[in-house]
Amino acid sequence: MATLKSIQTELADRIVKALQSIGLDGDPLVFPSQDSKFGDYQSNCAMGLGKKAARKPRELAEEIVSRLQIDDISEPPQIAGPGFINFRIKPAFLSAILADIPPGSDPERARLGIEAAASPEVVVVDLSSPNLAKEMHVGHLRSTVIGDCVARCLEFMGHTVHRDNHVGDWGTQFGMLVAHLRHVRPDVADNPSQLVIHDLETFYIEAKSRFDEDEEFKKESRETVVALQQADPQTRLIWKAFCDESLRHCHAIYDRLKVDLVDRGESFYADLMHEVVRRLEILRGEDDSPVRISDGALCVFLDGFTTRDGDPLPVIVRKADGGFNYASSDLATILHRVEQLGATRIIYVVGLPQKQHFEMVFAAARKVGWVSEDVSMVHLGFGSMLSATGKPFKTREGGTVKLKDLLDEAVAKARKVVESQLDDDKGGDRAFTKEEMDHIAETVGLAAVKYFDLSHSLAGDYKFDLSTMLSLEGNTAPYMLYAYARIRSIARKADVDFAGLPTDVGISLDHPAEVALALKLLQFGDTLGTVVRDYRLNLLTEYLFELAKTFSRFYDKKIGVRIVDASPESVRNSRLRLCDLTARTLKLGLHLLGIETLDRM
RNA sequence: GCGCCGGUAGCUCAGCUGGAUAGAGCACCGGAUUUCUAAUCCGGCGGUCGCAGGUUCGAGUCCUGCCCGGCGCGCCA
Structure with a gap:
């Protein structure tokens, strides 16, 4: 199947040609029109170029239009205001492109005619990254949801994406946790895989209070940290049992959210951190090196x-x-992502305070020459999730809210909302079983949380x-x-x-509602392009x-x-195909947001 | 003190490299209805875009200064 060029790109290409024929060079500045009374697309290039070429913008616009070869796509362009060029796309053109996207759901057709990136990259998305010492809380939602969405979009565009969950499993607090675990679950060493901790939060609080009150335990905790970092097998075993159990808690949530990622905690990078230091120590010897010891710490200035x-x-650094x-x-x-994974783009989905x-x-990595210009590093920062009153999201007691509790609440409320609508359902198509209702509530509840998050600017x-x-x-x-x-119901x-649906009868666009829908459908690719670019x-x-x-x-x-x-x-067939295209576009779009659809609800 | 983010309609938020009369949803008011799932559609009301200057054909958007809210600024993550 031929992939289609976007209407916007096609218009832009034609305008560039017209400009070249006048001897001008510049961005054609084509955008969808804000108001349909100005047409479907507009080019704003005549104003800026007119100034550069010392010509009246409207006059230039007229010359551009006179040289445009565009009647296969657009009605005759209109010039308005200071020099806007307005285009009304011909329904026949819309229809021809849409007819080229056949019904069906095999992988190629599922692309809906959208081209993959011309040069696929290897991208690492660093997302979620909870601390394994505690339960995941509401603060982990945005990174997880945003990171997953970015990863899905980039994957769809044909890139190879690694989702790395940079969990905290290596801090000093793990000495305390391992020591505590050894005391309260002496059997853990014999059966590490059997370890179950129902509430990590409580466990942490217990360990912490013991640490604060018991000098002997404090000493033991510190010794445990050292043992852990020196790879003492018995300590590592208990530590791993704890981390595995904590990760099981995390993955219960990831499974629910349908987020697929790879856990690469700080411990995974333990050896590499020594490598980081080793390489920096070599640079430290050079003249005027940015790498220096300052107050005893190894630093990059x-x-x-x-x-x-x-x-x-x-x-x-140390x-x-x-x-x-x-x-x-x-x-x-x-180091790992560039040298081992071959990443050309690394995206850290971490809150804005960082x-x-x-x-x-990033600057340090460039400064010491570890990352070349053709590798990009992006901090995709985001704002905080606040309570409905605009205050920090806390429990009544001032504690952190567990992510699981938040999701449960959303699902419970979703169930009520859906049920309230079914009370006055007359169609009879919606007599759901308990299992169906559970699935609907879960899907709607999680979708609501994700969609709300992703519908805000970062x-x-x-x-x-x-x-x-x-x-x-x-x-x-x-x-x-x-x-x-509703469309599935149709x-x-x-x-x-x-x-x-038969594909040999074409798509007819006679009614304004059909034309409007066709145009909107064909703007998905451009939208997605902007989404992944910015x-x-x-x-x-x-x-x-x-x-x-x-x-x-x-x-x-x-x-x-x-x-x-x-x-x-x-x-009828034509309209059903428009229904199909709309349904598939919605499904694909929601899928890229990490949201599953329902055929009935 | 320096830096970052935010300040847009009563509320919640959009606003893409500067573009046409600043948009959407909610709320409110009015209209549509023998339902193709009305969880819909149409219309109305509603804004000194924090303030003051500047840049230009044109500024919510760019520059300067200031006000308000939040956050960050050497060995926590």
């Missing part, structure tokens, strides 16, 4: 970073006591509000899932399998919402068209 007092602020910190481990991840940390780590904080995210109206998961389910009503995930939710709204109008009895009982058969 960088330009442009200063402390509160204006002194140079270095990256500390502490004065010889221990490592998170800069050591992040530098180790870079922005400076990553700026410094930089800002947002307020976690269950009733908003579970609203049946507006840009929410329930609205999107419902839109999808297939049942029409008694057709969308995948088997990591603007909320653009994807916004697009899907617009698509769903456009479909609702298409389907509306007042302003839309008939579908199931449309005639003649060719028109």
Whole structure:
């Protein structure tokens, strides 16, 4: 199947040609029009180029238009305002492209005609990264959901993606935890794989209070850290039993969220941290080296970073006591990802407060020559999730809220919302079994949480509000899932399998609602392109919402068209194919957000 | 003190390399309905884009200064 060029790109290419024929060179600045009264697309290049060429923008716009060869795509372009060039796409062109996307669901067809990236990269997405000492809490949600979405989008674009879960399993607190475990579960050494800790949070608190109150235990904890780092087999065994159990807690959540990732904790990089230091020590010997010992710590000094007092602020790679910190481990991840995984792009999905940390780590890695210019390192930072009142997300007692509890609450509320709608269902198509209802509630609840998160721009904080995210109206998961389910319902009503629709009768776009839907469908690829280029995930939710709204109008009895009982058969078939394309676009879009669809709800 | 993020409609939020009259949802008001799943659709109301300057054909967007909120700034992660 031929992949299709986007309308936007096609228009841009034609305008570039027209510009070249006038001897001008520049960005054609083609965008979808904000208001359909200005057409479907607009080019804003005449204003800027007019200035450069010392010509009146409107005059230049007219010359561009006169040289444009575009009548296969667009109605005659209109010039408006100071020099906007407006395009109205011909329905026949839309129809021809859409007809090229056959029904069906095999992998190639599932791409919906969207091209993969021309040069696939190896990308590492560093996401989630909980501390294994404790239970995952609400603070881990955004990194997990955002990271997974970015990974899914990049994968779809044809890149090889590694999702690395950089869990905290190597800090000093693990000495304390292992020592405590040894006391309360003396049998753990005999049966490490049988270890079950129901509540990691409680376990941590117990260990911590013992550590604070019992000098003997404190000493033992410290000795345990040393034993752990020196790879004492017995200590390692207990430590591993603890980490495995903690990871089981994490993966219960990842499984639920359908997030697939690889655990590479700090311990995984233990040897590499020594390698980091070894290489830096070699550089330290050179003249004017940025690598120096300062106050006993091994540091990389960088330009442009200063402390509160204006002194140079270095990256500390090995502490004065010889221990490592998170800069050591992040530098180790870079070595591993570049040298072992062959990554050309590394994306750290970590909260915005750590922005400076990553700026410094990246700068250090470049400074010492470990990362070449053709490898990009990105800190994909994001704001905090706040409570509905705008305050930090805490329990009434001021403690952290477990992620599991948050998800459970969302699912429980989703169930109520769905059930309340079924009470007045008259269709009879929705008599769900207990199992079906469980599945619907779980899907809707988790979708609501993810969709709400991803529909916000990354930089800002947002307020976690269950009733908003579970609203049946507006840009929410329930609205999107419902839109999808309605389309699936059309297939049942029409008694057709969308995948088997005949492809030889074409797609007719006569009604404005059909044209609008066709145009919107064909903008998915461009949207996705921007999403992966700029990591603007909320653009994807916004697009899907617009698509769903456009479909609702298409389907509306007042302003839309008939579908199931449309005639003649060719028109019915055409409309069913538009339904199919919409359903698949919604499904794919939601899939990229990490959200599963429901055929009935 | 320096730096980062945020400040847009009553509320929650969009706003892509500067583009047309600043958008959406919720809420509120009004209309549509013999349902193709109305969890829908149409219309209305609603904003000195924190403040003040500047850049230009054009600024929510870029520059400068200031105000408010949050966060960060040497061995915690």
